[in-house]
Amino acid sequence: MDTGENKKNDFIREIIREDLKTEKYGKKVHTRFPPEPNGYLHIGHAKSICLNFSIAEEFGGRCNLRFDDTNPEKEEEEYVNSIKEDIKWLGFDWEDREYYASDYFEQLYDFAVVLIKKGKAFVCDLTAEEISEYRGTLTAPGKESPYRNRTAEENLRLFAEMREGKYPNGAKVLRAKIDMVSPNLNMRDPVIYRILHSSHHRTGNKWCIYPTYDWAHGQSDSIEGITHSICTLEFEVHRPLYDWFIEQLGIHHPRQIEFARLNLTYTVMSKRRLLELVEEKHVSGWDDPRMPTISGMRRRGYPSEAIRNFCSRIGVAKTESTADMALLEHFVRDILNKSASRVMGVMRPLKVVIDNYPEGKTEELSAVNNPEDPSAGTRKILFSKVIYIEKDDFMEEPPKKFYRLAPGREVRLRYAYFIKCISAAKDSEGRVTELHCTYDPATKGGDAPDGRKVKATLHWVSATHCITAEARLYNSLFVKENPLDIPEGGNFKETLNPESLETLPECRVEPSLTGAKSGTVYQFERLGYFCVDADASDKKLVFNRTVTLKDDWAKIKNSGGLK
Protein backbone atom coordinates (compact mmCIF):
# COMPACT_ATOMS: atom_id res chain seq x y z
CA MET A 1 0.00 0.00 0.00
CA ASP A 2 1.15 3.48 -0.79
CA THR A 3 1.38 5.54 2.35
CA GLY A 4 1.52 8.81 0.48
CA GLU A 5 -1.77 8.82 -1.36
CA ASN A 6 -4.52 8.09 1.10
CA LYS A 7 -7.61 9.97 0.19
CA LYS A 8 -9.15 9.74 3.63
CA ASN A 9 -8.18 12.64 5.76
CA ASP A 10 -9.57 12.35 9.25
CA PHE A 11 -7.70 13.63 12.27
CA ILE A 12 -6.36 10.21 13.18
CA ARG A 13 -4.83 9.55 9.80
CA GLU A 14 -3.45 13.07 9.91
CA ILE A 15 -1.66 12.31 13.19
CA ILE A 16 -0.32 9.06 11.80
CA ARG A 17 0.98 10.76 8.67
CA GLU A 18 2.72 13.28 10.87
CA ASP A 19 4.28 10.52 12.99
CA LEU A 20 5.41 8.77 9.84
CA LYS A 21 6.99 11.95 8.60
CA THR A 22 8.92 12.53 11.82
CA GLU A 23 9.58 8.80 12.08
CA LYS A 24 8.37 8.79 15.65
CA TYR A 25 8.00 5.03 15.34
CA GLY A 26 10.20 4.64 12.31
CA LYS A 27 8.19 3.79 9.24
CA LYS A 28 5.90 1.50 11.15
CA VAL A 29 2.16 1.64 11.80
CA HIS A 30 0.73 -1.03 14.06
CA THR A 31 -2.83 -0.89 15.41
CA ARG A 32 -5.02 -3.31 17.26
CA PHE A 33 -8.67 -4.04 17.96
CA PRO A 34 -9.00 -4.86 21.68
CA PRO A 35 -12.47 -6.20 22.57
CA GLU A 36 -13.42 -7.59 25.94
CA PRO A 37 -15.03 -10.99 25.41
CA ASN A 38 -18.06 -10.21 27.55
CA GLY A 39 -20.70 -9.80 24.86
CA TYR A 40 -21.32 -9.72 21.15
CA LEU A 41 -19.89 -7.10 18.84
CA HIS A 42 -22.19 -4.36 17.58
CA ILE A 43 -22.07 -1.80 14.80
CA GLY A 44 -20.15 0.55 17.08
CA HIS A 45 -17.39 -2.03 17.29
CA ALA A 46 -17.56 -2.33 13.51
CA LYS A 47 -16.59 1.33 13.32
CA SER A 48 -13.53 0.64 15.44
CA ILE A 49 -12.67 -2.55 13.55
CA CYS A 50 -12.90 -0.80 10.20
CA LEU A 51 -10.82 2.07 11.51
CA ASN A 52 -8.03 -0.03 12.96
CA PHE A 53 -7.77 -2.60 10.18
CA SER A 54 -8.20 -0.06 7.38
CA ILE A 55 -5.59 2.26 8.78
CA ALA A 56 -3.11 -0.57 9.12
CA GLU A 57 -3.79 -1.62 5.56
CA GLU A 58 -3.58 1.89 4.14
CA PHE A 59 -0.26 2.57 5.79
CA GLY A 60 1.24 -0.81 5.05
CA GLY A 61 1.08 -1.89 8.69
CA ARG A 62 -0.55 -4.58 10.77
CA CYS A 63 -3.55 -4.78 13.03
CA ASN A 64 -3.71 -7.22 15.93
CA LEU A 65 -6.73 -8.79 17.49
CA ARG A 66 -6.33 -8.74 21.23
CA PHE A 67 -8.89 -9.86 23.73
CA ASP A 68 -8.82 -7.73 26.83
CA ASP A 69 -9.69 -10.55 29.16
CA THR A 70 -8.73 -9.23 32.57
CA ASN A 71 -12.03 -9.84 34.30
CA PRO A 72 -12.73 -13.58 34.63
CA GLU A 73 -16.14 -12.94 36.15
CA LYS A 74 -17.63 -11.52 32.98
CA GLU A 75 -15.77 -13.17 30.17
CA GLU A 76 -16.56 -16.33 28.28
CA GLU A 77 -15.24 -18.34 25.40
CA GLU A 78 -18.57 -18.12 23.60
CA TYR A 79 -17.92 -14.45 23.20
CA VAL A 80 -14.40 -14.83 21.87
CA ASN A 81 -15.69 -17.19 19.21
CA SER A 82 -18.49 -14.88 18.17
CA ILE A 83 -16.10 -11.93 18.04
CA LYS A 84 -13.69 -13.78 15.78
CA GLU A 85 -16.51 -14.86 13.49
CA ASP A 86 -17.86 -11.34 13.25
CA ILE A 87 -14.52 -9.75 12.40
CA LYS A 88 -13.89 -12.35 9.71
CA TRP A 89 -17.34 -11.83 8.28
CA LEU A 90 -16.72 -8.10 8.18
CA GLY A 91 -13.82 -8.90 5.92
CA PHE A 92 -10.77 -8.33 8.08
CA ASP A 93 -7.87 -10.63 8.83
CA TRP A 94 -5.60 -10.57 11.87
CA GLU A 95 -3.59 -13.45 10.39
CA ASP A 96 -1.65 -15.13 13.20
CA ARG A 97 -1.86 -12.15 15.53
CA GLU A 98 -4.56 -13.37 17.88
CA TYR A 99 -3.53 -12.22 21.31
CA TYR A 100 -4.96 -12.10 24.81
CA ALA A 101 -4.17 -9.81 27.68
CA SER A 102 -4.14 -13.00 29.73
CA ASP A 103 -1.09 -14.08 27.71
CA TYR A 104 0.72 -11.24 29.45
CA PHE A 105 -0.33 -11.93 33.04
CA GLU A 106 3.16 -13.07 34.03
CA GLN A 107 4.78 -10.06 32.36
CA LEU A 108 2.24 -7.72 33.89
CA TYR A 109 3.00 -9.22 37.28
CA ASP A 110 6.69 -8.59 36.74
CA PHE A 111 5.95 -5.01 35.72
CA ALA A 112 4.07 -4.57 38.98
CA VAL A 113 7.09 -5.86 40.89
CA VAL A 114 9.24 -3.29 39.12
CA LEU A 115 6.86 -0.57 40.24
CA ILE A 116 6.91 -1.83 43.83
CA LYS A 117 10.70 -1.92 43.86
CA LYS A 118 10.74 1.67 42.64
CA GLY A 119 8.49 2.59 45.51
CA LYS A 120 5.75 3.44 43.04
CA ALA A 121 3.19 0.87 44.12
CA PHE A 122 1.94 -0.46 47.42
CA VAL A 123 -0.35 -3.10 48.85
CA CYS A 124 -3.39 -1.49 50.44
CA ASP A 125 -5.68 -3.10 53.01
CA LEU A 126 -8.46 -0.56 52.75
CA THR A 127 -11.88 -1.92 51.75
CA ALA A 128 -13.43 -0.90 48.46
CA GLU A 129 -15.69 1.54 50.30
CA GLU A 130 -12.78 3.05 52.18
CA ILE A 131 -10.75 3.45 49.04
CA SER A 132 -13.69 5.24 47.51
CA GLU A 133 -13.96 7.57 50.51
CA TYR A 134 -10.25 8.27 50.52
CA ARG A 135 -10.34 9.10 46.83
CA GLY A 136 -12.15 12.35 47.47
CA THR A 137 -14.60 13.77 44.95
CA LEU A 138 -14.62 15.75 41.74
CA THR A 139 -14.11 18.91 43.71
CA ALA A 140 -12.41 17.70 46.89
CA PRO A 141 -8.90 16.26 47.01
CA GLY A 142 -8.31 12.73 48.20
CA LYS A 143 -6.23 11.65 51.14
CA GLU A 144 -3.48 9.12 51.34
CA SER A 145 -4.03 5.55 52.43
CA PRO A 146 -2.52 4.66 55.82
CA TYR A 147 -0.82 1.73 54.02
CA ARG A 148 0.79 3.98 51.47
CA ASN A 149 4.20 4.00 53.08
CA ARG A 150 4.87 0.34 53.53
CA THR A 151 8.41 -0.61 52.59
CA ALA A 152 9.16 -2.12 49.22
CA GLU A 153 10.16 -5.34 50.98
CA GLU A 154 6.86 -5.58 52.79
CA ASN A 155 4.93 -4.75 49.61
CA LEU A 156 6.85 -7.38 47.69
CA ARG A 157 6.08 -10.00 50.32
CA LEU A 158 2.41 -9.04 50.56
CA PHE A 159 1.97 -8.95 46.78
CA ALA A 160 3.53 -12.40 46.47
CA GLU A 161 1.17 -13.65 49.17
CA MET A 162 -1.75 -12.17 47.31
CA ARG A 163 -0.72 -14.19 44.29
CA GLU A 164 -0.29 -17.31 46.40
CA GLY A 165 -3.89 -17.10 47.45
CA LYS A 166 -3.29 -16.25 51.07
CA TYR A 167 -6.06 -13.65 51.17
CA PRO A 168 -9.75 -13.68 50.33
CA ASN A 169 -11.38 -11.52 47.66
CA GLY A 170 -11.25 -7.87 48.50
CA ALA A 171 -8.82 -8.21 51.42
CA LYS A 172 -6.00 -6.39 49.69
CA VAL A 173 -5.21 -4.63 46.44
CA LEU A 174 -2.08 -3.37 44.79
CA ARG A 175 -2.19 0.33 44.07
CA ALA A 176 0.01 2.66 42.09
CA LYS A 177 1.48 5.42 44.23
CA ILE A 178 0.89 8.60 42.30
CA ASP A 179 -0.94 11.64 43.63
CA MET A 180 -4.00 11.72 45.87
CA VAL A 181 -4.67 15.38 45.15
CA SER A 182 -4.48 15.18 41.36
CA PRO A 183 -7.39 16.91 39.64
CA ASN A 184 -7.53 13.78 37.51
CA LEU A 185 -9.13 11.17 39.73
CA ASN A 186 -7.53 8.41 37.72
CA MET A 187 -4.19 9.49 39.15
CA ARG A 188 -5.30 9.16 42.77
CA ASP A 189 -3.42 5.94 43.55
CA PRO A 190 -5.48 3.69 41.25
CA VAL A 191 -5.90 0.01 41.97
CA ILE A 192 -3.87 -2.10 39.58
CA TYR A 193 -4.36 -5.61 41.00
CA ARG A 194 -7.29 -7.13 42.77
CA ILE A 195 -7.85 -10.51 44.38
CA LEU A 196 -10.40 -12.58 42.50
CA HIS A 197 -10.63 -16.26 43.36
CA SER A 198 -12.27 -16.96 40.09
CA SER A 199 -11.55 -19.25 37.18
CA HIS A 200 -10.47 -17.61 33.95
CA HIS A 201 -11.62 -18.81 30.53
CA ARG A 202 -8.02 -19.26 29.42
CA THR A 203 -5.75 -19.40 32.46
CA GLY A 204 -8.09 -21.52 34.53
CA ASN A 205 -7.14 -21.41 38.20
CA LYS A 206 -3.56 -20.36 37.70
CA TRP A 207 -4.25 -16.90 39.04
CA CYS A 208 -6.24 -15.49 41.90
CA ILE A 209 -5.11 -11.94 41.36
CA TYR A 210 -6.00 -10.13 38.18
CA PRO A 211 -4.73 -6.87 36.70
CA THR A 212 -7.24 -4.09 36.27
CA TYR A 213 -7.93 -2.88 32.76
CA ASP A 214 -5.98 0.30 33.40
CA TRP A 215 -2.91 -1.68 34.36
CA ALA A 216 -3.22 -4.21 31.57
CA HIS A 217 -4.27 -2.19 28.58
CA GLY A 218 -1.45 0.23 27.94
CA GLN A 219 1.22 -2.30 28.77
CA SER A 220 -0.39 -4.87 26.48
CA ASP A 221 -0.24 -2.34 23.66
CA SER A 222 3.36 -1.67 24.55
CA ILE A 223 4.29 -5.36 24.61
CA GLU A 224 2.78 -5.81 21.15
CA GLY A 225 4.67 -2.86 19.77
CA ILE A 226 1.50 -0.99 18.93
CA THR A 227 2.27 2.46 17.55
CA HIS A 228 -1.19 4.00 17.60
CA SER A 229 -3.68 2.92 20.26
CA ILE A 230 -7.00 4.08 18.92
CA CYS A 231 -9.78 4.09 21.50
CA THR A 232 -12.97 5.88 22.42
CA LEU A 233 -13.34 9.23 24.13
CA GLU A 234 -14.02 8.00 27.65
CA PHE A 235 -10.39 6.86 27.91
CA GLU A 236 -9.06 10.33 27.29
CA VAL A 237 -8.78 11.03 31.02
CA HIS A 238 -6.96 7.74 31.46
CA ARG A 239 -4.22 8.67 29.04
CA PRO A 240 -2.09 10.49 31.65
CA LEU A 241 -2.23 7.35 33.77
CA TYR A 242 -1.19 5.07 30.90
CA ASP A 243 1.60 7.48 30.06
CA TRP A 244 2.75 7.43 33.66
CA PHE A 245 2.86 3.60 33.77
CA ILE A 246 4.80 3.40 30.53
CA GLU A 247 7.27 6.02 31.68
CA GLN A 248 7.83 4.39 35.06
CA LEU A 249 8.45 1.10 33.33
CA GLY A 250 10.58 2.65 30.63
CA ILE A 251 8.99 0.58 27.86
CA HIS A 252 7.76 1.25 24.32
CA HIS A 253 5.28 4.08 24.33
CA PRO A 254 2.35 3.83 21.90
CA ARG A 255 0.42 6.99 21.08
CA GLN A 256 -3.19 6.86 22.23
CA ILE A 257 -5.75 8.65 20.08
CA GLU A 258 -9.36 8.95 21.16
CA PHE A 259 -12.38 9.23 18.87
CA ALA A 260 -16.13 9.47 19.43
CA ARG A 261 -17.99 6.19 19.59
CA LEU A 262 -20.82 5.53 17.18
CA ASN A 263 -24.42 6.11 18.14
CA LEU A 264 -27.25 5.13 15.82
CA THR A 265 -30.81 6.42 15.78
CA TYR A 266 -33.56 4.13 17.05
CA THR A 267 -31.28 1.75 18.87
CA VAL A 268 -29.00 1.43 21.87
CA MET A 269 -25.34 0.66 21.71
CA SER A 270 -24.11 -0.53 25.05
CA LYS A 271 -23.31 -4.16 25.70
CA ARG A 272 -24.94 -3.86 29.09
CA ARG A 273 -28.27 -2.77 27.63
CA LEU A 274 -28.10 -5.22 24.76
CA LEU A 275 -27.42 -8.00 27.25
CA GLU A 276 -30.48 -6.86 29.17
CA LEU A 277 -32.63 -7.13 26.04
CA VAL A 278 -31.31 -10.64 25.43
CA GLU A 279 -31.67 -11.84 29.02
CA GLU A 280 -35.15 -10.45 29.43
CA LYS A 281 -36.20 -11.94 26.10
CA HIS A 282 -37.20 -8.73 24.45
CA VAL A 283 -35.34 -10.17 21.49
CA SER A 284 -34.63 -13.76 20.53
CA GLY A 285 -30.89 -13.51 21.14
CA TRP A 286 -27.75 -11.57 20.35
CA ASP A 287 -28.31 -12.34 16.68
CA ASP A 288 -31.94 -11.26 16.60
CA PRO A 289 -32.25 -9.37 13.30
CA ARG A 290 -33.47 -6.30 15.18
CA MET A 291 -30.29 -6.06 17.21
CA PRO A 292 -27.54 -3.60 16.24
CA THR A 293 -25.07 -6.44 16.67
CA ILE A 294 -22.91 -7.62 13.79
CA SER A 295 -24.47 -11.07 14.09
CA GLY A 296 -27.98 -9.57 14.11
CA MET A 297 -27.27 -7.55 11.02
CA ARG A 298 -25.73 -10.55 9.31
CA ARG A 299 -28.80 -12.63 10.06
CA ARG A 300 -30.99 -9.83 8.84
CA GLY A 301 -29.20 -9.86 5.52
CA TYR A 302 -27.05 -6.73 5.71
CA PRO A 303 -24.04 -7.25 3.44
CA SER A 304 -20.74 -6.71 5.23
CA GLU A 305 -19.72 -4.40 2.42
CA ALA A 306 -22.64 -2.13 3.30
CA ILE A 307 -21.46 -1.95 6.89
CA ARG A 308 -17.94 -1.16 5.78
CA ASN A 309 -19.17 1.55 3.41
CA PHE A 310 -21.27 3.00 6.19
CA CYS A 311 -18.36 3.08 8.60
CA SER A 312 -16.25 4.75 5.99
CA ARG A 313 -18.87 7.37 5.21
CA ILE A 314 -19.62 8.41 8.78
CA GLY A 315 -15.98 9.26 9.22
CA VAL A 316 -14.27 9.71 12.53
CA ALA A 317 -14.07 12.72 14.81
CA LYS A 318 -14.13 13.73 18.43
CA THR A 319 -17.63 15.16 18.34
CA GLU A 320 -20.23 13.01 20.09
CA SER A 321 -22.74 12.24 17.39
CA THR A 322 -25.57 10.00 16.32
CA ALA A 323 -25.60 8.61 12.82
CA ASP A 324 -28.88 8.23 11.01
CA MET A 325 -30.17 4.67 10.59
CA ALA A 326 -31.35 5.84 7.17
CA LEU A 327 -27.72 6.20 6.11
CA LEU A 328 -26.94 2.60 7.05
CA GLU A 329 -30.05 1.45 5.19
CA HIS A 330 -28.97 3.49 2.19
CA PHE A 331 -25.75 1.48 1.94
CA VAL A 332 -27.61 -1.77 2.48
CA ARG A 333 -29.91 -0.98 -0.45
CA ASP A 334 -27.00 0.28 -2.49
CA ILE A 335 -25.18 -3.07 -2.30
CA LEU A 336 -28.28 -5.25 -2.51
CA ASN A 337 -29.67 -3.38 -5.50
CA LYS A 338 -26.61 -4.42 -7.46
CA SER A 339 -26.37 -7.96 -6.16
CA ALA A 340 -29.74 -9.39 -5.15
CA SER A 341 -31.77 -11.52 -7.54
CA ARG A 342 -35.29 -10.31 -8.13
CA VAL A 343 -38.16 -12.63 -7.38
CA MET A 344 -41.88 -12.21 -6.84
CA GLY A 345 -43.62 -12.94 -3.60
CA VAL A 346 -46.87 -11.79 -2.06
CA MET A 347 -46.93 -10.90 1.63
CA ARG A 348 -50.68 -10.62 2.12
CA PRO A 349 -52.29 -12.63 -0.66
CA LEU A 350 -55.46 -11.53 -2.39
CA LYS A 351 -56.89 -14.09 -4.79
CA VAL A 352 -57.54 -12.95 -8.33
CA VAL A 353 -59.47 -15.02 -10.87
CA ILE A 354 -58.90 -14.14 -14.51
CA ASP A 355 -62.33 -14.91 -15.88
CA ASN A 356 -61.41 -15.05 -19.55
CA TYR A 357 -58.24 -17.10 -19.09
CA PRO A 358 -58.57 -20.77 -20.06
CA GLU A 359 -59.12 -23.18 -17.20
CA GLY A 360 -56.14 -25.44 -16.53
CA LYS A 361 -53.76 -23.58 -18.80
CA THR A 362 -50.21 -22.76 -17.67
CA GLU A 363 -47.86 -20.42 -19.47
CA GLU A 364 -44.14 -19.92 -19.06
CA LEU A 365 -43.03 -16.34 -19.08
CA SER A 366 -39.56 -14.89 -19.00
CA ALA A 367 -38.43 -12.67 -16.13
CA VAL A 368 -35.25 -10.69 -15.67
CA ASN A 369 -33.22 -11.75 -12.63
CA ASN A 370 -31.50 -8.44 -12.05
CA PRO A 371 -31.95 -5.35 -14.21
CA GLU A 372 -28.76 -3.92 -12.68
CA ASP A 373 -26.75 -6.96 -13.71
CA PRO A 374 -27.42 -8.41 -17.18
CA SER A 375 -25.11 -11.32 -16.43
CA ALA A 376 -27.63 -12.55 -13.86
CA GLY A 377 -29.76 -13.73 -16.78
CA THR A 378 -33.44 -14.58 -16.88
CA ARG A 379 -35.69 -17.24 -15.47
CA LYS A 380 -39.07 -18.75 -16.30
CA ILE A 381 -42.11 -17.92 -14.24
CA LEU A 382 -45.51 -19.59 -14.43
CA PHE A 383 -48.85 -17.96 -15.11
CA SER A 384 -52.31 -19.43 -14.78
CA LYS A 385 -55.97 -18.55 -14.30
CA VAL A 386 -55.86 -17.96 -10.57
CA ILE A 387 -53.16 -15.76 -9.10
CA TYR A 388 -52.40 -13.88 -5.90
CA ILE A 389 -51.61 -10.22 -5.73
CA GLU A 390 -50.81 -8.02 -2.75
CA LYS A 391 -53.83 -6.92 -0.70
CA ASP A 392 -52.36 -3.43 -0.63
CA ASP A 393 -52.40 -3.30 -4.41
CA PHE A 394 -56.18 -3.11 -4.59
CA MET A 395 -58.53 -0.45 -3.29
CA GLU A 396 -62.20 -0.35 -3.87
CA GLU A 397 -62.28 3.41 -3.58
CA PRO A 398 -58.83 4.58 -4.58
CA PRO A 399 -57.65 8.00 -3.46
CA LYS A 400 -56.21 10.34 -6.03
CA LYS A 401 -52.60 9.22 -6.02
CA PHE A 402 -53.29 5.52 -5.79
CA TYR A 403 -52.24 4.09 -9.16
CA ARG A 404 -52.84 0.44 -8.52
CA LEU A 405 -55.79 -1.85 -9.13
CA ALA A 406 -59.35 -0.68 -8.54
CA PRO A 407 -62.71 -1.59 -10.00
CA GLY A 408 -62.74 -0.91 -13.73
CA ARG A 409 -59.03 -0.06 -13.77
CA GLU A 410 -56.35 -1.73 -15.85
CA VAL A 411 -52.84 -2.51 -14.58
CA ARG A 412 -49.94 -4.64 -15.70
CA LEU A 413 -48.92 -7.89 -14.06
CA ARG A 414 -45.17 -7.84 -14.21
CA TYR A 415 -43.82 -9.88 -17.16
CA ALA A 416 -47.37 -11.17 -17.84
CA TYR A 417 -50.46 -9.37 -19.03
CA PHE A 418 -52.59 -6.32 -18.55
CA ILE A 419 -55.57 -7.15 -16.42
CA LYS A 420 -58.69 -5.17 -15.74
CA CYS A 421 -60.70 -5.45 -12.56
CA ILE A 422 -64.32 -6.40 -13.14
CA SER A 423 -65.61 -7.04 -9.65
CA ALA A 424 -64.66 -7.64 -6.04
CA ALA A 425 -66.22 -10.38 -3.94
CA LYS A 426 -66.65 -9.68 -0.23
CA ASP A 427 -67.34 -11.57 2.93
CA SER A 428 -70.16 -10.87 5.35
CA GLU A 429 -68.13 -8.12 7.01
CA GLY A 430 -67.46 -6.34 3.78
CA ARG A 431 -63.83 -7.36 3.42
CA VAL A 432 -62.66 -8.03 -0.11
CA THR A 433 -61.94 -11.73 -0.46
CA GLU A 434 -61.45 -12.22 -4.17
CA LEU A 435 -61.16 -10.23 -7.35
CA HIS A 436 -62.45 -11.03 -10.79
CA CYS A 437 -60.51 -9.64 -13.68
CA THR A 438 -60.14 -10.08 -17.40
CA TYR A 439 -56.84 -10.12 -19.24
CA ASP A 440 -55.85 -8.90 -22.68
CA PRO A 441 -54.08 -11.74 -24.54
CA ALA A 442 -52.43 -9.18 -26.82
CA THR A 443 -50.42 -7.76 -23.92
CA LYS A 444 -48.46 -10.94 -23.25
CA GLY A 445 -45.08 -10.08 -21.75
CA GLY A 446 -46.41 -6.76 -20.52
CA ASP A 447 -46.53 -4.52 -23.55
CA ALA A 448 -49.65 -3.33 -25.27
CA PRO A 449 -49.33 -3.42 -29.08
CA ASP A 450 -51.75 -0.52 -29.35
CA GLY A 451 -49.46 1.58 -27.19
CA ARG A 452 -51.86 2.10 -24.34
CA LYS A 453 -50.33 2.74 -20.96
CA VAL A 454 -51.09 1.66 -17.44
CA LYS A 455 -50.05 3.53 -14.34
CA ALA A 456 -49.02 0.54 -12.29
CA THR A 457 -47.20 -2.76 -12.54
CA LEU A 458 -48.07 -5.35 -9.91
CA HIS A 459 -46.15 -8.34 -8.66
CA TRP A 460 -48.05 -11.62 -8.46
CA VAL A 461 -47.69 -15.37 -8.13
CA SER A 462 -49.63 -18.19 -9.72
CA ALA A 463 -51.93 -19.79 -7.14
CA THR A 464 -51.40 -23.30 -8.45
CA HIS A 465 -47.63 -23.03 -8.60
CA CYS A 466 -46.58 -20.83 -5.71
CA ILE A 467 -45.16 -22.04 -2.42
CA THR A 468 -45.98 -20.86 1.07
CA ALA A 469 -43.40 -19.05 3.15
CA GLU A 470 -43.12 -17.14 6.37
CA ALA A 471 -41.92 -13.57 6.32
CA ARG A 472 -40.68 -11.66 9.33
CA LEU A 473 -41.04 -7.95 8.87
CA TYR A 474 -38.82 -5.85 11.06
CA ASN A 475 -39.26 -2.30 12.13
CA SER A 476 -37.04 -0.29 14.41
CA LEU A 477 -36.50 -1.85 17.84
CA PHE A 478 -37.36 1.42 19.55
CA VAL A 479 -39.95 4.04 18.78
CA LYS A 480 -37.75 6.90 19.88
CA GLU A 481 -34.87 8.20 17.84
CA ASN A 482 -32.90 8.22 21.08
CA PRO A 483 -34.27 5.45 23.32
CA LEU A 484 -32.27 6.87 26.21
CA ASP A 485 -34.07 10.19 26.02
CA ILE A 486 -36.64 9.39 28.65
CA PRO A 487 -38.15 11.21 31.60
CA GLU A 488 -36.51 11.02 35.03
CA GLY A 489 -36.79 7.59 36.56
CA GLY A 490 -37.84 6.04 33.26
CA ASN A 491 -36.30 3.02 31.62
CA PHE A 492 -35.11 2.76 28.01
CA LYS A 493 -37.14 -0.41 27.60
CA GLU A 494 -40.31 1.61 27.86
CA THR A 495 -39.50 2.95 24.41
CA LEU A 496 -39.28 -0.52 22.86
CA ASN A 497 -41.36 -0.69 19.68
CA PRO A 498 -44.24 -3.16 20.19
CA GLU A 499 -44.39 -3.50 16.40
CA SER A 500 -40.72 -4.18 15.80
CA LEU A 501 -41.55 -7.66 14.55
CA GLU A 502 -44.51 -8.68 12.44
CA THR A 503 -44.70 -12.31 11.37
CA LEU A 504 -46.58 -13.18 8.20
CA PRO A 505 -46.91 -16.97 8.02
CA GLU A 506 -48.97 -17.18 4.87
CA CYS A 507 -46.94 -15.52 2.19
CA ARG A 508 -46.91 -16.92 -1.32
CA VAL A 509 -43.69 -16.89 -3.27
CA GLU A 510 -42.64 -18.06 -6.70
CA PRO A 511 -41.57 -21.71 -6.93
CA SER A 512 -38.02 -20.88 -7.99
CA LEU A 513 -37.39 -20.16 -4.31
CA THR A 514 -37.80 -23.81 -3.39
CA GLY A 515 -34.73 -24.87 -1.45
CA ALA A 516 -33.33 -21.33 -1.21
CA LYS A 517 -30.20 -21.35 0.91
CA SER A 518 -29.98 -19.75 4.32
CA GLY A 519 -28.31 -16.37 4.16
CA THR A 520 -29.21 -15.63 0.54
CA VAL A 521 -30.78 -12.24 -0.02
CA TYR A 522 -33.43 -11.68 -2.68
CA GLN A 523 -35.31 -8.65 -3.75
CA PHE A 524 -39.04 -9.30 -3.65
CA GLU A 525 -40.01 -6.90 -6.37
CA ARG A 526 -41.71 -3.75 -5.18
CA LEU A 527 -41.42 -4.84 -1.53
CA GLY A 528 -37.85 -4.99 -0.34
CA TYR A 529 -34.89 -7.21 0.27
CA PHE A 530 -35.43 -10.49 2.08
CA CYS A 531 -32.89 -12.85 3.51
CA VAL A 532 -33.47 -16.58 3.98
CA ASP A 533 -33.32 -17.14 7.74
CA ALA A 534 -31.41 -19.88 9.51
CA ASP A 535 -34.78 -21.12 10.79
CA ALA A 536 -35.76 -22.08 7.23
CA SER A 537 -36.06 -25.79 6.45
CA ASP A 538 -36.99 -27.94 3.49
CA LYS A 539 -40.51 -27.92 4.85
CA LYS A 540 -40.84 -24.24 5.50
CA LEU A 541 -39.17 -21.21 4.00
CA VAL A 542 -38.56 -18.28 6.35
CA PHE A 543 -37.54 -14.84 5.17
CA ASN A 544 -36.28 -11.87 7.14
CA ARG A 545 -37.07 -8.54 5.63
CA THR A 546 -33.64 -6.94 5.45
CA VAL A 547 -34.90 -3.53 4.42
CA THR A 548 -37.81 -2.22 2.40
CA LEU A 549 -37.41 -0.65 -0.98
CA LYS A 550 -37.80 3.09 -0.94
CA ASP A 551 -41.49 3.65 -1.23
CA ASP A 552 -42.96 6.89 -2.53
CA TRP A 553 -46.50 5.62 -2.12
CA ALA A 554 -45.89 4.87 1.55
CA LYS A 555 -44.63 8.42 1.94
CA ILE A 556 -47.70 9.88 0.34
CA LYS A 557 -49.95 7.65 2.42
CA ASN A 558 -48.20 8.39 5.71
CA SER A 559 -47.90 12.11 5.21
CA GLY A 560 -51.65 12.27 4.74
CA GLY A 561 -51.03 13.77 1.32
CA LEU A 562 -54.02 11.99 -0.12
CA LYS A 563 -56.81 13.55 -2.19
Next chain:
RNA sequence: UGCCCGGUAGUGUAACGGUAACACACCGGCCUUUGGAGCCGAUGUUCGAGGUUCAAAUCCUCGCCGGGCAACCA
Protein backbone atom coordinates in the same frame (compact mmCIF):
# COMPACT_ATOMS: atom_id res chain seq x y z
C1' U B 1 -18.08 24.60 42.86
C1' G B 2 -12.92 20.79 40.05
C1' C B 3 -10.40 18.61 35.72
C1' C B 4 -10.53 17.00 30.55
C1' C B 5 -12.85 17.02 25.62
C1' G B 6 -16.20 18.91 22.10
C1' G B 7 -19.80 22.60 19.30
C1' U B 8 -20.13 23.61 10.70
C1' A B 9 -27.37 22.55 6.87
C1' G B 10 -32.36 17.94 9.80
C1' U B 11 -28.16 13.93 10.40
C1' G B 12 -22.93 12.70 9.73
C1' U B 13 -18.46 14.60 7.95
C1' A B 14 -15.01 18.22 4.78
C1' A B 15 -12.76 22.90 4.20
C1' C B 16 -5.76 23.21 7.88
C1' G B 17 -5.95 32.15 7.59
C1' G B 18 -8.24 33.24 1.18
C1' U B 19 -15.54 31.90 -2.79
C1' A B 20 -18.41 27.14 3.37
C1' A B 21 -18.70 21.71 0.60
C1' C B 22 -19.91 16.22 0.16
C1' A B 23 -23.19 12.14 1.51
C1' C B 24 -27.79 10.76 3.57
C1' A B 25 -32.62 12.73 4.71
C1' C B 26 -36.32 16.21 2.96
C1' C B 27 -38.94 18.79 -1.33
C1' G B 28 -39.85 19.24 -6.80
C1' G B 29 -39.20 17.31 -11.84
C1' C B 30 -37.61 13.62 -15.77
C1' C B 31 -37.54 8.53 -16.87
C1' U B 32 -39.45 3.73 -15.84
C1' U B 33 -42.64 -3.41 -17.40
C1' U B 34 -40.38 -2.60 -9.60
C1' G B 35 -44.33 4.14 -6.98
C1' G B 36 -37.27 0.27 -7.09
C1' A B 37 -32.85 1.84 -9.67
C1' G B 38 -31.08 5.97 -12.52
C1' C B 39 -30.96 11.27 -14.01
C1' C B 40 -31.85 16.66 -13.08
C1' G B 41 -33.00 20.54 -9.76
C1' A B 42 -34.43 23.26 -5.02
C1' U B 43 -34.32 24.59 0.24
C1' G B 44 -30.98 24.88 4.04
C1' U B 45 -24.97 25.47 7.66
C1' U B 46 -20.05 27.88 10.90
C1' C B 47 -23.18 28.32 19.35
C1' G B 48 -22.76 33.76 21.12
C1' A B 49 -19.93 38.31 22.13
C1' G B 50 -15.50 40.69 21.68
C1' G B 51 -10.38 40.78 19.72
C1' U B 52 -6.04 39.87 16.08
C1' U B 53 -5.85 40.29 10.56
C1' C B 54 -6.44 43.16 4.14
C1' A B 55 -9.10 38.52 5.17
C1' A B 56 -11.47 34.03 10.64
C1' A B 57 -15.40 27.99 10.61
C1' U B 58 -10.03 28.14 11.27
C1' C B 59 -5.92 32.07 15.79
C1' C B 60 -6.84 34.63 21.00
C1' U B 61 -10.23 35.99 25.26
C1' C B 62 -14.74 35.57 27.80
C1' G B 63 -19.37 33.42 27.89
C1' C B 64 -23.20 29.65 26.58
C1' C B 65 -24.43 24.68 25.49
C1' G B 66 -23.24 19.29 25.25
C1' G B 67 -20.29 15.03 26.81
C1' G B 68 -16.75 12.39 29.97
C1' C B 69 -14.33 11.55 34.83
C1' A B 70 -15.44 10.03 41.88
C1' A B 71 -15.81 0.23 39.84
C1' C B 72 -11.26 -3.83 43.25
C1' C B 73 -15.76 -2.68 35.10
C1' A B 74 -13.86 -2.14 30.33
